[in-house]
Amino acid sequence: MNKWVGKSIPLNSGLHKATGEVMYLDDIEFPGMLTGKILRSEIAFGKILRIDTSKALAMPGVKAVVTHENTSPVLYNGLVRSINDDWPAQETIFNEIIRQYGQPIAAVAAETEKQAVAALKQIVVEVEEWDPVLDLEEAYSNKIKVYEEGNRLPETVKEVGDIEQALADADEIIRTRLDTPMVHHMAIEPHVCVADWDKEDKLTVYVPHQGVFGAQIGLAKIFNKPYSDIRVVHSLMGGAFGVKVGIIIEPICAELSKQARRPVKIRLTRKECMVGTWTRHSARLYLEAAIKNGEIIGMNIREYLNAGPTCGGTHFIPVAQSAKLFKLYGFPAMKFYASPVNTNTVQQGAMRGFGSPKLFTSLEIMMDQVARKLGVDRVEFRQRYLLNPYDPNPLSEIDLISNARSKDCLQKGKELFGWDEKREEDETYWYGNGVGMGLHGNGVAPHAPDITGMTLKLNEDGSYNLATAICDHGGGSYTVIAQIIAEILSISPDSIRIKKPDTENTPYDLGAYGSRNTWVGGNCAIEVATVMKEKLFHYASQYFGCSDSELLLEDNTFYAHDRKESVSVRDLNNYVLYTFKEKLIATEYFSSKHNAGSYGAHFAKVRIHKETKKIEVIKYVAVADVGTAINPKLVEGQLQGGIQMGLGYALSEELLLNERGKPLNANLKKYHAFHADEMPDDLTVHILDSHEDYGPYGGKSIGEAATVPVAAAVVSAISHALDGLLIERIPVTSSYLEKSLANHQ
Amino acid sequence: MKLKVNDKVYDVILEEKETLLNMLRNQLKLTGTKYGCGTGDCGACKVLIDGMAKNSCMIMAKDCENKEIVTVEGIGTAEHPHEIQTAFVDAGAIQCGFCTPGMVVSAKALLDSNSKPSRDEIRQALKNNLCRCTGYTKIIDGVALAAERMNDHE
Ligand code: FES
């Protein structure tokens, strides 16, 4: 029986967050700190003909002004994971070519924010504007080129079976398409960074970053400095969702600090976060299902994926997508082709789900269409194709399916939801029921090194410090890690203090993305705590003069000789220190070999107002296969948060650009995410009772998986309410429905 | 000018067009109140002004003379937390915590005027506070739990 694992203990630091006493980076002042502000482009594509900063430099309080003319011209990719990654490098700190609205063209550091803002207004910029390319297929055609070499980035092709043959053999081919939007991550904490380029030429960057070691790689390349002279320190994170993985404002902040030789803080405005960081990749997907004798014999998927002006990790999205795609349904043949392209939209990048939400939404729309055509219940139809636990992975021998419980999720959800294919309507509303399936992964193994390290130190008083470069986005990774260590060392999770990521003082971690924290971090926590435990047992057995098996460790105390004798770990530590002159500390690295899927089956009921076409989600059920829930309440919280994000994806959230590439709704009034009063009150989240072989205590991730099936379920319900209407874009707004219903008739 | 915040009177120097949010954070170092948007759309900057939850980014500091301002720091501290704050912890209402001060302020305004709110009244009271982490469910649970405990104590 576990004492801590599986228990819903409250979040680490929760009370201090509730009282506002925790410090986020923007709450901290550094001695001598300046404020940095960025001047951004008002056009989407063009060239800077002239830039004059002399007036700005002469303004009161101004300590540095930087532009493409006086900063590092090094081309980089801010997302690379290792020193030798040859990912397309299209970024520079500044560039005379403008490739998106909101691109930084200059920055100022001044004593106060007001002075910095005033100085920005004095910078004179002359630009030449060109016609931008915004549509994905137009970009693919290379008629307008964002770069001389053209717009196409490295593509992905994955195929099992023979799709050409399947399409040729089919009695019928069903075709669907889906456009998916640019979505603002909306971490409530805006992007913020402090850079301190000190007099000894060492650069220290403080930032709520998802991967400090990744940030170090990019900064070292840009500034051509040894890694040892670049320190990246993580600050408490007020939400991330993928948009704090790369380096975005860090290089500008560092340049300002380098030139001013003072610490500089940049904190973006909300509008800057919306247009000057990145959004979820927009995409267009085309699907073809080959049908023969009432069965799917082939599925063909073609995706155009928007990178925006620079590649970043975009080319990696389809690689990740394909790793999930083939782990859900088994079709005799399936092909996935994806082409990422550069455009002049705002920059696109990683966001919770990393390509899975759009992919599974499009696939689930197809599953609905086929089931409907064949006259089969939509849940039953899916059950036919879902893979079973321990099935072989059709795509990869090393990437295991293991205990994938998607069928059980679907069955459980069906019961909890009270699934019914019958459509209802009344005078005012149409009602519809929908279902959506999907999964996300656990880290980046087995195809890439997926490593994290931890150092666990026993203090004199019997408390522990853990150093890890895994960051807690807020979802509770540190709570989960502390629970695991507490379980093994028989202590209370409160007696472990976790040190935040710092390239100088915490062991290496790849980065807190790809839903790695529970999976890789949890496993590493087991290893490091186990090593510590072995050491403790070793010395305790010497202390008592008995064998390990006669010892009992309970509440940070060793008992021996049938509990007749005891020694606290505090006193044991002292004994070790003075008798053996040894300090008890353990460092372990864990490298993940497997990558399980975290599955979900979501169900939604919508009602659509017949006049206004307003869509409301009135009931929602999510069932998740996370293996063992190490902290069930935290898992629920992830699911509920993932549902909020998914509902916006399905119904309301979309950053809009006009035909010149200028944003139309870059504020939180016009850009609409779900508010508290819009969430379905009838919302059930259920954690399937399961166990994953390679997971820590049988657990696996939920952070990203939580949001993957949401839009699929909602769109399925909308389509059901409207007699099978084919939805070809998300978000499904009232005006979109209005139009497509008119075309449908 | 004088500003009364959390029962303390401060002498402050007014800068031109200074919002209450900036005044609280920059001059008074009350950093529990957060900037999330600066346009009155997220609620991270909510404070109580004469008992009403208001977005401090939309209010000029100069308009706050002779008003009672309460920030999250004035509601409770880790040493002496308010029931709302402990209920938030127990209900799992907090993840990254960045929206939390604003949520606590909105909850306080609600519970001060309505000690037994329905779930729907809670949802309405929180509808101008954005949270990206929790999906609101556990925040609503937290406010309901706080109300329940506060009523039990009476
Ligand atoms: S910062 Fe005031 S409402 Fe968002």
Ligand code: FES
């Ligand atoms: S807890 Fe992160 S925004 Fe609400």
